[in-house]
Amino acid sequence: MNHALILPVLLPMFAGSLLLLGARLGMPATRRLSLLSVGLQVAVSAWLLVQAGDGQVQVYALGDWRPPFGIVLMFDRLSALMLFITALLALFSLLYATRGDDTRGSNFHALFQFQLMGINGAFLTGDLFNLFVFFEILLIASYSLLLHGGGPERAKAGLHYVVLNLVGSSFFLIALGVLFGIAGTLNMADLAVKVSEASADQAPLLGAAGMLLLVVFGLKAAFLPLYFWLPRTYASATAPVAALFAIMTKVGIYSILRVYTLIYGAEAGSLANMALDWLWPLALLTLAVGVIGALAATSLQELIAYLVIVSVGTLLAGIAIGTPEALSASLYYLIHTTWATGALFLLADLIARQRGVKGGLLLQGPALLQPHVLGALFFIGAIAVVGLPPLSGFLGKVLLLHALQPGPQAVLLWPVILIGSLGSLIAFSRAGSTLFWRTGLTVLGSAERDGKGLLACVGLLLLSPLLVAFAHPVLEYLEATAAQLHDLDLYRQILTPGGAA
Amino acid sequence: MEALFAIALGVLTASGVYLLLRARTFPVVMGLTLISYAVNLFLFAMGRLQTGAAAVIGKSAEHVDPVPQALVLTAIVIGFAMTAFVVVLSLRSLGELKNDHVDGREPRP
Structure with missing residues (x-):
């Protein structure tokens, strides 16, 4: 049994508890401890990412109770990938927060750690009830962080x-x-076996439970009838919190992927792939509605929040197509969109703080103190998120469109994604010209330069070209991930004694 | 017993949903509490309803599944924490927004 598997849960838990105990430590020590914990998480998750490369599904049985009787952590390529995305995003958000946002309320760093504990746990758990528990942990931390x-x-x-x-x-x-x-x-894994063996009178109830789960995960992932909470929530959160929340919708996506490939996957008898028929139209509608929202947004933060919804639609479309090619394209897009929207939330805050009371509102405002630096970053960020070459958003969308065989699905998806991208481009151009060109002549006296914040934002944005530069190894990993997700025997092996590492 | 139990759950849930839709923070909190009661009872009943059966093998003629009891305990604890949080949040929003409507402003008549 590999004890490193539980580290992504334990590290933030202990760091968070220590931070609570040391509430009087003073800001510098608190920040160092928090950064140390997240730094270690980046290292551990990078190491786990390498370990996951061997293609095994590893299990960590808590208290050494063998599955299906005990609680297990289940670790595969997808978990490793999600852990790594989270850790890097958290590192840059935290860097940004340490320049001052963390002093605007109490216990920011402890809550941040508990939030990471919940997210990491949700990505690692192999047990549905524990998924619920970790959801609650990440939610209660996110409630407090949102109000920060x-x-x-x-x-x-x-x-x-x-x-x-x-x-x-x-x-x-x-x-x-x-x-x-x-x-x-x-x-x-045990549920997957039980669902595939379900008798005719059990199947409808199991199907109903599955659809209820889809509603729950849909609320987290924010797809069409369930996304209305997202724009206002994300737009009102503090910048580093909003940036970290970029991973929260992906927790929903991850859960959908996990439950509807493993439990209600291809081998689930009469319930096989039951969610995909629902996800396909919902994904397209979510995409369309997200773009309309982006065009109507009144502030930069709201615009970015609607682009989160657009990205959810794109990801779900890839999942709903169901082929391994589409899935690996979706995962590539997932990595890109998490980091890019995180960076944009940070950038929006940098811009807003040089505009005084106008903040992120898309109205004529004062001239910016650093129009060239921020303008260039805005340009790069917008290109990445909208999906123009040469950045990672373009590659993600091309891969997704390329994964479709010519047919009715392609006829629907191509125009929705392409027109959607055009809509996002228009929204960004309008926002950019208002923020950078339709300005007054004087710079606000209260405007400040923020080197550290800028550094965090640039760091997160730089991941996008890196993702393109290393596209080949990344895609190789993702294709193996998609193949592993569809190889259900690998997951069922963990139920047999000695069957799992 | 099953019918009575099911009716009780239905009444609890219906009252909870009604209160939730009142769109004032106090009824909403009450509604959430009622719904969580209903959910906890439902979870508890998933080990099947039996009387006089211990959750330990050999103590009585029949035994019940202890897992739903453990699950429901976890759910109750989490539910308490969430209720406490939402009460504090309601008070905070009452203080910040000067009214108790969930949208933060009185609806237009």
């Missing part, structure tokens, strides 16, 4: 977010209850 900084806007957005997610948690528990009542297990 205070103000009526955040209280209003926070109330919607909290109430919606509490209702979502109730749905999650109902689904888990039904699954446990029928199958008698909540271990994902």
Whole structure:
């Protein structure tokens, strides 16, 4: 048993607890501890990423209770990838926060660590009930982080977010209850076996539980009928928090991918691939609605929040197509969009703080203190997110469009994605010309240069060209990931004694 | 017993949903609490309803599945924490927004 598997959960847990105990440590020590913890997480997740390369599904049985009886962590290429994306995003968000946002409320760093603990745990767990528990951990940390900084806007957005997610948690528990009542297990691999062997009178109930789970994950991932909380929430959060939240919708996407390839996947008998028929139209509609929202956005933060929804639609479309090629293209796009939107949220805050009371509102405002640096970064970020060459968004979209065989699916997806990209481009051009060109002549006296914040933002943006430069090894890894996800025997092996590493 | 239990859950959930849709923070919190009661009872019943059966093998003629009890305990603890949080948040939003509507402003008549 590989004990390194539990480190991504334990590290932030201990760091967070220490930070709570040392609440009087003083900011410099708090920041160092927090950065040290996230730095270690980057190192551990990079090492785990290398380990996952051997193609095995590893299991960490807590208390050495063998699956399906005990609680397990399940580790494969997809988990390793998600852990790595999270750790890097967290590192840059935290760097940005340490320049001052962390002093706008209490316990920012402890909450940040607990949020990471929840996210990492959700990516690692091999048990549906533990997925619920880790969801709650990441949610309760995110509630507090969202409210960090205070103000009526955040209280209003926070109330919607909290109430919606509490209702979502109730749905999650109902689904888990039904699954446990029928199958008698909540271990994902064991559930996969039980669902594939379900009798005719059990299958409808298991299907209903599966659809309830889709609603829950849909609320997290924010696709069409369930996304209304997202724009206001993300737009009102503090910049480093909004940047970290870029991974939160991906937790929903990850859960959809995990549950509907493993439990309700190709071998689930009468329930095989039951979510895909629903995901396909929802994905296209989400994409379209996201672009319309982006065109109508009144502030830069809101615009970026709607682009998160566009990216969710694109990702879901890739998942709904269901072929390994489309899946690996989707995963590539997932890496790109998480980092790029994170960087844009940071950049939006840098711009907003040089505009005084106008903030991120897309109205004529004062001249910026650093129009050239910020303008160049905005240009690069917009190109990356919209999907123009030569950055990673372009490559992700091309791969996704290329993964489709000519046919009815392609007829629908091509125009939606291409017109959607055009819409995003128009939204960004309008926002950019307002922010950088339709300005007054004087610079605000309160505007400040922020070297550290700029560094964090540039670091996160630089990952996009790196993703293109190293596209070959990245894609090789992702293709292996997609193949592994569809190789269900690999996951079932963990149920046999000695069957898993 | 099953029918009575199911009706009780239905009434709890229906009341919870009604209160949730009142769109004022206090009824919403009450509604969420009722729904979480219903969900916890539902989870508890997934080990099947039995009376006089211990969760330990050999202590009584029949035994019940202990796992739903463990699950429901976890769910209750988490539910408490969430309820506490949402109460504090409601008070905070009442203070910040000067009214108790979930949208932060009175709806137009």
